[in-house]
Amino acid sequence: MTQHRILLPLVNAALILAQAVPASAQSPGPDLIARHGAAVTELVRRQIAEQPGARDQERIALVGDLLKRRPDIAGARAVEPIDRRTAVAAGLGNNLRLAIGLTTPERAAALSREADAVFNPVLDLTIGYGRADTEHRTRIGKAITKAVNADGFNINSPFKNLPPSENEGQAQIKDMKLRPIKGGELIELPIEATPGRTFGSPEESLNYTLQITQELPWGGTLSITDRTAQREVYYRAGYYWEDGMWSTNLSGSLNMPLPFTKDFGPDNKKNAASRSAAAVAERADWDLQVLLNTILLEIDTAYFEAVRRLEALETTAANRDMILRQQERMDRLYALNQTTRLQKAQIDAEAARARVRVEQALSDYVSASQALSLLIGDPSVIGADAIYLPVDYEDDLAQAVPVDLETALRTARESRPDFKVDDINRILREINEALARNQARLDLRFVASVTAGQNGTSYGYADPLKSHTGIAAPDSLNQSYGLGLSYPWANRSAGAGADIARLGTQDQEYATQSLQNRVRREIAERLAAVQAARARVRAGAAEVDNLATSVASLERRQALTGTVSEDELIQATRRLLSARLALTGARVDAKQAESGLLFAQGTIAGALAEQTVASQFDRNRLSLLADAGHLSFFKPAESRPDRIAKPEGKP
Structure with a gap:
């Protein structure tokens, strides 16, 4: 319209x-x-x-009248007019296979993010609390005598580490005789032993452990651990140093393959997994394009198959009406004794055959409509909601896509998603082969561990910031370095894996050649089908015109002179019916072959988007969206409307 x-x-x-x-x-x-x-x-x-035209209204009335007589076929379904644009849009919105396929890129992208996340640093934080109560009790009274040097306390004295303030002011001292030792003098150290905690034993502690682990893209693992503790360390009964409760231990470890060994470089396991997942995520978009093109071809083919069956039903119904008019005329002549019983029997039999042909055509049309509804219908009411009746398809049948073998092959190489999928499959094979070669190398690793610690059993730092600053001058520094070698005898398993991966890459080359040959064959076959169908349309249109003229001439001769036999007229009517059905089939075959050619080129999505627009404004809008890069799947073809012509022989 x-x-x-x-x-x-x-x-x-x-x-x-x-x-x-x-x-x-x-x-x-x-x-x-x-x-x-x-x-x-x-x-x-x-x-x-799109609004149904006069011709469409006639078809709707015809189908509705026929279905009323066949409740076994129609059931509770109503006739639903549908144009090509609506069919394609409904198919994109309701097709369950496409609905499932739409989630594939999202899943692949999530898997890619998961594989790539292995190179993100891992942060582990642990906070722990500990409490230890340790008591050492003695009898109350005088302590045993101990000999001391004149220069200071004996090394075994429990007071050797006391701050000066704690060594002074011992008011309640009892007399005790200490035996002299060599080089010393006898002194009296008044002290009274009392029960209490063992000095240096912690009562409570809070531990904070922070660990960062980083997988390196070129192989290996780096780990850094920070352990910080807050302790109450008692240096004597009831006393601990409040400004010395914090201590820190900092350690780092590196497990690294040496250059040109197993798991080193961009072809290591984790990096190869990340690259493969990214390639699979990219391939998922093209796999969705393949699925989309396939479903669009199925919808378009099913729609025009419904058009074929509808026009066949209309043609057979018109043939039946013509036969019935001839039967009515024969009945009048027979009632006037102007014709024989044989002639009447012939026309009655042909009328019965015409009715049977209409019933068969109706069944074929309903089956084609059912096939279309399975692709575009509402999933909750598929097969029970409507009988789809194509409308406004004359312009679609009249459009002829320009066809050329070399252009079609070049377009397919640039646009067909199968080639994009094949390119990514080749990349995946190459990644797999590089990984297999990497795994077949010598497994030689460098392992290093360094730990800088502070002894916080007696004194620490006032706060965690000072303890971390003081880690530059640690109380202890432990270091260890080593090399590890792992190599199976003859390395047969890894070598076999490398050979298998290499053969897989070669297989991909053969698969690429097979795909190219298949696409070339598909394009050649679809192109030949288009050309053959268009030739049949031209020949069929001429045949229908000639046979229609012949039947009209026979009807006039029979009405005027009666020199035409009923058998002659019946045979001519049958030939006209066959020619009209063949012409309808050729027109639909040409359109279906064009859709198949667009599918073989990989441009059916963009072509259907352009062919089903409602106006020139919509066509311009599609072009602007495509030029701005906002259309990934429905980018219009390079051809413009002025390149679309009508096929010869259109009736």
């Missing part, structure tokens, strides 16, 4: 609405603007929506 695809009515309606506003309403109110906006919206909707 060309009149529904132009913007002139919309412009005229807008002018009418503008003229309808009175001069006094130069500043219209919100209600008036809302009413006019609703009117324009409704007008635009009518311009975009």
Whole structure:
């Protein structure tokens, strides 16, 4: 319906609405603007929506009348007019295979992020609390005598580490005789032994452990651990140093393969897994394009198959009506004794055959509609909601896509998603082969561990910041370095894996050649089918015109002279019916072959988007979106509407 695809009515309606506003309403109110906006919206909707024409209304009435007589076929379903644009849109919205396929890129992208996340640093934080109560009790009384040097306390004295303030002011001292030792003098150290905690034993502690682990992209693992403790360390009964409770231990470890050994470089296991996942995520988009093109081809083929069966039903119904008119004429002549019983029996038999052909054509049409509904229908009511009746398809049948072998092959190489999938498969094979070669190398690793620690059993730092600053001058520094070698005898397993991966890469080359040959064969076959169907359309149109003229001539001769036998007329009518059905089939075959050629080129999504637009405005909008890079799957073809021609022999 060309009149529904132009913007002139919309412009005229807008002018009418503008003229309808009175001069006094130069500043219209919100209600008036809302009413006019609703009117324009409704007008635009009518311009975009395809409305059944007179021919379509006749087909709807015909099918509805036939279905009323066949409740066993129709059931509770109603006739639902549908154009090509609506069929494609409904298929994209309701097709369950496509709905499942739409989630594939999301899953692949999530797997890619998961594989790549192995190179993100891992942070482990542990906070622990500990408490230890240790008591050492003695009898109350005088302690045993101990000999001391004149220069200071004996090394065994429990007071050797006491701060000066704690060594002074011992008021309650009892006399005790200490035996002299060599080089010393006898002194008296008054002290009284009392029960209490063992000095240096912690009562409570809080431990904070922070560990960061980093997988290196070129292989190996680096780990850094920070252990910080807050302790109450008692240096005598009831006393601990409040400004010395914090201590820190910092350790680092490196497990690294040496250069040119197993798991070193960009082909190590984890890096190869990340690259493979990224390639699979990219391939998922092209796999979705393959699925989308396949479903669009199925929808388009099913839609035009319904068109074929509908036109066949219309043709057989017209043939039946013509036979019935001839039967009525024969009945009148027979009632006047102007014809024989044989002639009447012949026309009655042909009328019965015509009715059977209509019933068969109706069954074929309902089956084709059912096949279409399985692709585009609402999943909750598939097969029970409607019988789809194609409308407004004359322009679609009239459009002829320019075909050329070399152009089609070049377009397929640039646009067909199968080639993109094949390219990514080759990348995956190469990654797998490089990984296998990497795993076949000598496994030689360098292992290093360094730990810098602070002894916080007696004194520490006032806060964690000072303890971390003081780790530059640790109390202890432990270091260890080593090399580890692992090499199976003859390394047969890894070598076999490398050979298998190399053969897989070679297989991919053969798969690429096979794909190229298959696509070339598909394009050649579809191109030949298009050309053959168009030739059949031209020949069929001429045959239908000649046979229609012949049947009309026979009917006139029979009516005027009676020199034409019923058998002659019946045979001519059958040939006309066959020719019309063949012409309908050729037209549909040509369109289905064009869709198959577009699929073989990989451009069916963009072509259908361009062919099913409602107006030139929509076509321009698609072009602008495509030029701006916003269309990934439905990018219009390079051809413009002026390149679309009508096939010869269109009736």
